[in-house]
Structures are given as C-alpha cells and as structure tokens.
Amino acid sequence: MVNNNHHKYEYVDEPSIDTELMCSICNKPFVEPVSTPCDHTFCSGCITHWVEKKRKSCPICRLQIKSSEEFTKVSRPLRNILDRLQIKCSTCGQTGLTRDSLDDHLKKICPKMTVSCPGADIKCPWTGVRDELPQHVPICKFESLRSLIGPLIIENEQLNTQREQWWTEKQKLAEQRKKQNIQINELTNKLSTISEGKSIEDN
Numbered sequence: 001m002v003n004n005n006h007h008k009y010e011y012v013d014e015p016s017i018d019t020e021l022m023c024s025i026c027n028k029p030f031v032e033p034v035s036t037p038c039d040h041t042f043c044s045g046c047i048t049h050w051v052e053k054k055r056k057s058c059p060i061c062r063l064q065i066k067s068s069e070e071f072t073k074v075s076r077p078l079r080n081i082l083d084r085l086q087i088k089c090s091t092c093g094q095t096g097l098t099r100d101s102l103d104d105h106l107k108k109i110c111p112k113m114t115v116s117c118p119g120a121d122i123k124c125p126w127t128g129v130r131d132e133l134p135q136h137v138p139i140c141k142f143e144s145l146r147s148l149i150g151p152l153i154i155e156n157e158q159l160n161t162q163r164e165q166w167w168t169e170k171q172k173l174a175e176q177r178k179k180q181n182i183q184i185n186e187l188t189n190k191l192s193t194i195s196e197g198k199s200i201e202d203n
C-alpha cells in the first residue's frame, strides 16, 4: 500500500487494536486518516490511491467520490489515539515505542539505523549502523585531522563564494559595456547625420 512508513514498524498486539481504528483498504490502523463525504474513514494514502487508480466511489458504501479534494482530515482526538498506538521498530526490534515517536527514534536513537560519520562535513566517507559509530570515531582519520582539514575546507568554501561573486560582477560589467557600446554607436550615428547635414548647408 501507499503508507510509506508501514515497513519500518510493526504493531504490538495488533489483534487487540479496536476495529474502529482499522482502514478497510489496507486492514491496518489508519495512517493520516481522512473522511469521505459519506463519512467513511480511510488512510489518506489508501483512499487517494483508490480514487485515482481504481473507482471513483467509496469502497464501503459505493457513493460517488469525484476527487481526493473532497476528503477532510479527521478530528485530533482520533489522530492522537492512532499516534499513541504501541509499536515495535522493525529495524532494531525495540518495543515500547509509540507510532508518533518512531521518526525521532530512527533519527536519533535506533542503533541499527545507517548513519554517517560526524566527520562527513570534512569528507569522511564512512557510513554504518549507529552502534558501530563509537568504534569508528576514535580511529577516524578525518576526525583526527579535523584541526588541519577543517580550516582548509572553510577557506575553500570562502574562495568558492568569492569566485562566484567575481563572476557575477564580471557579468554585470560585460552587460554595462554592451549598453555603453550601443549608446556610443547611437551617438556617433547622430553626430555623423548632424555633420552631414552641416556639410550640405556649407555647400
């Protein structure tokens, strides 16, 4: 199904979850639930996919649905109940998580998530799972050279910015020169017509 986070977690004791909270398209608890004009609720991803790719009607009562613009977000209490459902992280197997804490867990805690070295900003190419990081950092060649590499990288970035500024300046000057050349041409043309007129008068 379209619920893109589904593979990252499993529900704890799924059979005990209230059937009122289940989407009848994916048979899982709602993710970002929306209601149809006929007051049926589905995951936003599920019903959007259904209406766009399958039928322009409600999967439960068959009432016509013209487009996904007719959906409305469900009330906050229902969303809160769903956010507090107990889950287990599929990446590391940790339980005791709630659905809304998964992102934070993956980004900051999950020991089996792939992370990069803190020295990525000074070009260390190392990536690995988070719980291997403490072994890498003490032996990281880039980190050990940070005091040397760091300033060089900053200087290099400054030079790049300067080069870009110069380039814009150069463009501006070229533009100005072009305009001046046009003006000069116009003036010389005028002058030559004037002087031609004069020479006719002189004769």
Ligand SMILES: [Zn+2]
Binding pocket: 001, 023, 024, 025, 026, 027, 028, 030, 031, 042, 043, 046
């Ligand atoms: Zn669904």
Ligand SMILES: [Zn+2]
Binding pocket: 036, 038, 039, 040, 058, 059, 060, 061, 062, 063
């Ligand atoms: Zn319906």
Ligand SMILES: [Zn+2]
Binding pocket: 089, 090, 091, 092, 093, 094, 105, 106, 109, 110, 111, 112
């Ligand atoms: Zn995890």
Ligand SMILES: [Zn+2]
Binding pocket: 117, 118, 119, 120, 124, 125, 126, 136, 137, 140, 141, 142, 143
């Ligand atoms: Zn490193």
